[in-house]
Amino acid sequence: MNSLLFIAHRGESYDAPENTLESINLAWEKNDDAVEIDIRMTGDNKIAVIHDSNTGRVSGTYFKVASQSLNTLKKLDVGIYKDKKYTGARIPSLSEVLDTVPENKIIFIEIKGKYNILEQLKLNIRKSKLKPDQVKIMGFDFTTLKKARALFNNYEIFCLRKFGVESTPFFNLNHNKIIEAVLKHKFNGINIRYSKYLNKYFVNKIHKNGLKIFVWTVNSIEAGEKLIKLEVDGITSDRPFWLKKQLLL
Numbered sequence: 001m002n003s004l005l006f007i008a009h010r011g012e013s014y015d016a017p018e019n020t021l022e023s024i025n026l027a028w029e030k031n032d033d034a035v036e037i038d039i040r041m042t043g044d045n046k047i048a049v050i051h052d053s054n055t056g057r058v059s060g061t062y063f064k065v066a067s068q069s070l071n072t073l074k075k076l077d078v079g080i081y082k083d084k085k086y087t088g089a090r091i092p093s094l095s096e097v098l099d100t101v102p103e104n105k106i107i108f109i110e111i112k113g114k115y116n117i118l119e120q121l122k123l124n125i126r127k128s129k130l131k132p133d134q135v136k137i138m139g140f141d142f143t144t145l146k147k148a149r150a151l152f153n154n155y156e157i158f159c160l161r162k163f164g165v166e167s168t169p170f171f172n173l174n175h176n177k178i179i180e181a182v183l184k185h186k187f188n189g190i191n192i193r194y195s196k197y198l199n200k201y202f203v204n205k206i207h208k209n210g211l212k213i214f215v216w217t218v219n220s221i222e223a224g225e226k227l228i229k230l231e232v233d234g235i236t237s238d239r240p241f242w243l244k245k246q247l248l249l
Contacts, residue, residue, distance in 0.1 A: 005234035006244040007034040014239035017082040020089045030241035034106035041117045046070040047094035098128035111139035115147045162193035203230045
């Protein structure tokens with residue numbers, strides 16, 4: 001079996017506020033294999049680490065990320081919604097997050113929005129001095145990923161996908177088309193939302209084509225046990241330290 005990665009979804013977001021230095025550093029403290037984050041371009045052409053296009057859900061104050069400066073966004077408290085002990089947690093910049101990554105750990109960066117973020121992303125990664133094998137780039141938008149492939153020659157790029165499925169044949173039909181597209185554009189694999197229809201046939205086909213498959217967001221022992229048997233390359237979880245302990249230790 002390949003070395004299975006347990007990936008912290010927006011950091012250890014079950015316990016700490018998502019996409020903050022608090023949740024990300026907690027993941028490193030727990031010795032998680034990798035952290036997944038979301039990035040968006042701000043109004044002043046900087047990169048903020050935040051999932052939503054606006055700040056309403058995590059701060060209670062509604063600002064569109066693309067319309068505000070990074071400094072303005074940093075004034076918001078995005079920790080108290082999770083727990084009073086996280087009062088004062090802020091939206092970090094991408095550079096702040098990259099600076100936290102230990103030498104032997106991995107950061108998965110999900111691009112939100114469009115390809116206008118790519119040049120700034122490349123600059124941030126270059127300044128971080130992280131090795132290419134420590135940084136994985138992913139997103140849903142194929143146009144953005146194709147442009148990323150041209151800019152990031154030595155980095156792995158993954159296509160994110162989710163499907164509402166009714167049956168196993170339907171699942172395989174849709175995902176076979178994705179495999180063809182991933183190969184055509186020289187991506188390195190897919191990161192797929194967990195589905196009960198995910199099966200050994202599909203995972204084997206991914207691997208036979210020299211690709212990798214990661215699965216999100218998995219917080220149950222039952223789903224984790226299934227994925228280990230399927231020999232996926234990584235499991236993304238809100239509580240990866242706990243899940244890994246239940247499954248492997």
